[in-house]
Amino acid sequence: QVQLVESGGGLVQAGGSLRLSCAASGFAFNTYTMAWFRQAPGKEREFVAQMYWSESSKIYTDSVKGRFTISRDNAKNTVYLQMNSLKPEDTAVYYCATRYGSSPDTDRTVYIYWGQGTQVTVSS
Numbered sequence: 001q002v003q004l005v006e007s008g009g010g011l012v013q014a015g016g017s018l019r020l021s022c023a024a025s026g027f028a029f030n031t032y033t034m035a036w037f038r039q040a041p042g043k044e045r046e047f048v049a050q051m052y053w054s055e056s057s058k059i060y061t062d063s064v065k066g067r068f069t070i071s072r073d074n075a076k077n078t079v080y081l082q083m084n085s086l087k088p089e090d091t092a093v094y095y096c097a098t099r100y101g102s103s104p105d106t107d108r109t110v111y112i113y114w115g116q117g118t119q120v121t122v123s124s
Contacts, residue, residue, distance in 0.1 A: 002026040009118030020081040022096030034079040038092035047106040086122045093117040
């Protein structure tokens with residue numbers, strides 16, 4: 001049974017940092033692309049970042065480039081999202097997601113497994 005469990009969300013002031021974690025189980029973690037999405041109130045769920053193994057596989061949405069970093073620890077079956085210089089517009093529920101294979105894709109419809117989400121709130 002595939003499980004993705006996010007943690008690390010919370011309330012932070014603008015300019016602050018948070019690190020989200022997503023613990024994965026029930027599948028061959030090192031053969032799956034891992035991604036982060038987010039959904040703000042009244043908005044569609046949007047892509048944030050994804051990676052397979054290498055630095056070159058990392059893709060970010062433009063609004064977080066230079067501020068967020070995705071990483072993974074295959075030994076711990078965990079993917080992370082380091083978020084720095086947070087802004088109020090980063091406020092959302094953040095979801096971890098995964099799909100088999102290495103081809104890059106930012107389309108949420110191709111991701112087959114999702115976590116329950118973790119709330120990130122950035123105050124101004």
